Amino acid sequence: MYFNSIDFAIFLPIVFLVYWFITQKNLKLQNALIVVASYVFYGWWDWRFLSLIVFSSLVDYSIGLALKKEEQQSKRKLLLWTSIGVNLGFLGFFKYYNFFADNFVSAFSFFGQPIQPNTLDIILPVGISFYTFQTLSYTIDVYKRKLEPTSNLISFLAFVSFFPQLVAGPIERATHLLPQFYKKRVFHYSLAVNGCRQILWGLFKKIVIADNCAEYANMIFNNSSDYSGSTLFMGALFFTFQIYGDFSGYSDIAIGTSRLFGFDLKQNFAFPYFSRDIAEFWRRWHISLSTWFRDYLYIPLGGSQGGTLMKVRNTFIIFLVSGFWHGANWTFIAWGFLNALYFLPLLLTNKNRKHTTSVVAQHNYLPNIKEFIHISFTFLLTVLAWVFFRANNLSHAFNYLKGIASKSIFSLPEVRPSYLILLIVFFICIEWMGRRSLFAIENLLIKKHFSVKLAFYIFLIVLMFLFYGKEQAFIYFQF
Amino acid sequence: MKKFIVHILICASILFIVDKLAYFILKETPKHLYDTRLKKVLDGEMNKELIILGSSKGAGNIIASQIEKETGYDSYNLSYMGSNVIFHEFILRKLLKHNKAPKIVLLTIDNPQTLINEKSLSYRFDKLYPLSVYNEVNDELIAQNDRSILSQFFLMGRLSKAHINYSNEKPSKDNPLLEDGSMPFIRVNPKSKREFVERSILYDKTLEMESKLEALNSIQNQCEANNIQLYYVFSPKMFNFNSAFYKRFLKLINSEKEIFKYDNNSLYTLKTSYFDQSHLMIHSAKVFTKEISEFIKSHNP
Structure with a gap:
């Protein structure tokens, strides 16, 4: 179901x-x-x-x-x-x-x-x-x-x-x-309402963002040899939002549903695409799996207790195992390996625990230029890594990346659905505004009158009907 | 708990009202359509004696009003650019449901793509979206797995991007829609490739799609059940004729007499006769249409 x-x-x-x-x-x-x-x-x-x-x-x-x-x-x-x-x-x-x-x-x-x-x-x-x-x-x-x-x-x-x-x-x-x-x-009104809000946002992420992005990501990845570098990059971007909308959307619905029954589940995604480095990304993406590997694999292997070599070894092990956990394909292992490589410079310079407590621009509306550059760079690394996750096999992934790196990256993409780009911008704005909460719309408009909140929720539902994409199975079900 | 349930019910009631408001958008959209052919079919305003079904080969290469003039049959063109045989079957089904059955149906065949998975030929969902106020259109979208079953209960579920930007559909400068439903190519597009090409004349039957074979079979059965004379039309192209597909196609029909294949007119060997490699310009489409009229007259004296 x-x-x-x-x-x-x-x-x-x-x-x-x-x-x-x-x-x-x-x-x-x-x-x-x-x-x-x-x-x-x-x-x-x-x-x-x-x-x-x-x-x-x-x-x-x-x-x-x-x-x-x-x-x-x-x-x-x-x-x-x-x-x-x-x-x-x-x-x-x-x-x-x-x-x-x-x-x-x-x-x-x-x-x-x-x-x-x-x-x-x-x-x-x-x-x-x-x-x-x-x-x-x-x-x-x-x-x-x-x-x-x-x-x-x-x-x-x-x-x-x-x-x-x-x-x-x-x-x-x-x-x-x-x-x-x-x-x-015990039934708590506020918890139940909060749960409904999280379910609504999860459904929006899945139906509007993930399923619509999936249509274009599938089209571009399945015919990657026909497209220019800029379009291939767009395809990778669409997949980046697809997988986030899909999986974090599922987690939101799961956590919200649990609240309706009086249960509290742990946060699974904490706005990972606003991370300032790859270590922060991994503290914010699929948190329940990352902490599982940390507690039951990384720490038993010695964790960070030994020398640098041991830390590097253990880091590579958990990223490779994490990749393999996602699926029985070399592409997932390559994805894990690439993330370990991304992690390595931070580990060697002892900067992997730089952003452990605060969220970006904790007390400001917008990030400063340095933060913006860091977020963009981390995001770019993530987008490129997702190519391995989505590709059918390793040669497909390498050819795809080769396509992105071609001269045609500077051309206008052949595929640029304006409605979807607008939806993604809207989505990013809401996520940004809600980045200090457990989920994006947890505290959004919270102090406004009931009618204002209701209008916003109805607006989200209308968007869901209006932009109902072709129904796609949740990606993580296959794992 | 009471407060929670009351609030849920308030939300549901407001959603219900908003949902019903969607009806006005759904109802309004068909009125602003540029291409109203399908709407006319659904409204029972398509009582013609001769109907042309097909993809762009039917839309651009056959001129219905000319056939009407030359044969005396009241004719209309219901061919859609880029549509596949499953879509043609849908059009015929709706035509027969809401209108008087025609005497003749011309079905244009894409040689050799009609029965295989071909990217350029698809089910034209975009033609159905603006008409989703009609329950049967919505049901068809559900049946084609394009829309959730929820749209049967929620009118909002029938809304789509088409209801926002329906006015974006503007007449094509290359082949505007004529009153008779035809869309002949009236100007040369400098970007179009107009080169004669030798293509493989092999045909792999295993690539045929079951759903397309079923659609073709359904068209044949519906025509037979309604005493409609069904003719298959093969248009000239800048590619060599695929006789392997033709042989295969013969096995799927009752008699070769039902097929109209373009004449060996020297006009079809000239680049200037074509808009692109698959479509005729209006002057050559008129010649091709004339050949079809002669064929109809000879089969229906």
């Missing part, structure tokens, strides 16, 4: 009303409703894969309880590795089997030993990369004794399958989300 579908528009109010009016007095019943609703939500795509989530949940639930009882370190380690093995085993099989099979065949052929490819026709279960990481965080935290394992099966099933964030995150930590299932939820 897509968030931007009619199915979800019917599903959400039904679950909301049952949740607050029928099951409100009984916490267990409320959690059970979340489990059932989440399984319906997930099963809407393919009910067969429900068994995977249930199995994965039961394994981690049991291992969590076993870890509680077990004191012997070697056995605790064995339990931990069982959980990691099962979870990554599923992920590896469904997501990476064909990639490795293909590459083994290519490698053997390269050395003059042709072998028959043995790939399988595997369907990737939606959201497997997300819920796998979420359940893994539970087992690891229990193993490290940072979290008390739960004996409440329903709460645990609800934590793993919580429908707003099940298929594309944010990847929640058990330490943050699981305890919320133990407490009685």
Whole structure:
């Protein structure tokens, strides 16, 4: 079930009303409703894969309880590795089997030993990369004794399958989300309204920005050899806004929906395109994944504790793994590698933690010239990196970049949809105005009269209908 | 909770009113259209004896009023530049639904692109958008997967960019729309390429699209069911004739007698007869139209 579908528009109010009016007095019943609703939500795509989530949940639930009882370190380690093995085993099989099979065949052929490819026709279960990481965080935290394992099966099933964030995150930590299932939820008007506002903005990002940009990005990327350098650059720009609108839009809808049910999810995007350097970008883009890798990979590898060489090694490892997490294709690995390269100068000059707390132009309306140049440069690096993310294969990406670097970059682009450029400018302005908030329209017009706010929200809805692009699946569902 | 639900209901009510206001825009737009041919079809104002369907080959190369004069059949051209056979099928379906069935339909064939995936021939959604006030047009857009099913419930869902910039559609200086629906090329465009080219005469049947074959089949069935004489027209071009496609096409129709293929007129070997590699200039289109009139007369004495 897509968030931007009619199915979800019917599903959400039904679950909301049952949740607050029928099951409100009984916490267990409320959690059970979340489990059932989440399984319906997930099963809407393919009910067969429900068994995977249930199995994965039961394994981690049991291992969590076993870890509680077990004191012997070697056995605790064995339990931990069982959980990691099962979870990554599923992920590896469904997501990476064909990639490795293909590459083994290519490698053997390269050395003059042709072998028959043995790939399988595997369907990737939606959201497997997300819920796998979420359940893994539970087992690891229990193993490290940072979290008390739960004996409440329903709460645990609800934590793993919580429908707003099940298929594309944010990847929640058990330490943050699981305890919320133990407490009685109380309806707060302000939280619910805030949630609706965030859902609205998320839908706007997806329907108006991402889907419209997708039409042009697809057209240009799919026929890249026919276009001039300037048009190819436009294509990369459209994809840059497509992926941001698509993924951060999904996160906004997920967080907003959770608020309607009395849950608080972590912020996943913090206006990354206003970052002043690439390190700041990565603190603001897909925050739940970046912090997951930081806590469960980078720090266990030694983090920044060792010498420069170790820091560089660890940085490259997390960027490469992060790239590979996105998909079984060399383009994603190249994208990760390129970002690691971008990061390197900051790491070597110890400037990677320069902008950790404040947002750009914290106390001003506009950035100063230096900030503007830094934002533009970081944005440009990001746009070029996205070419690898979007390209069909590495040679497509290199040819695309070669096209951008040609003389025709100075010509007028053949594709320049004025309506879309205007929408993007409008979008950037709203995002800029709201950059100090959790999401762009959280505090926008907040002190204005109800009618003014309402007019603005209706205006956004009208724009959604007016510029309804061709419906595209959320990009991150494939991960 | 009560306050929240009340506010949601207020929002929904205002949205409902705004949505209904969209009707005025939807209703107004068709009145300002430059090309009203499809509107006339939907309004039942297209009761003609002979209809020309097709892409630019039909729009530019065949002049309906000339056929009318030469054959006596009340004729109209419903060909759209750059349209594909699926769109032609839609036009015919709507024509038969709202109007008296014509006696003759001329369907121009793009040799060899009619049945394959060809970028330059598409389903002309842009011709449908300004007419989305008609439920059947909106349903067609939904069926073609171009619009959300929500547009059946929300009028705003039927709005599109076309409702903002419909007035942008201006008459083409190269081939303005005539009263009979034809769009012959009246001036030479210096940018147009006018070179005779030898192209491959091979045709790969496996590239054919199922949806296009179905559309062609549906056109044939609708004509048969309504006693319409269907003729297929092959226009001259600056490319050599693809006989492999022609042979393939023969297998899809009842008889070769239904096909009109341009004559071996020496006019078609002159560069000056063409607007570009695929379209005739008006003077050669008149000659080609005359040949079609002769063909119709000989088949319908």
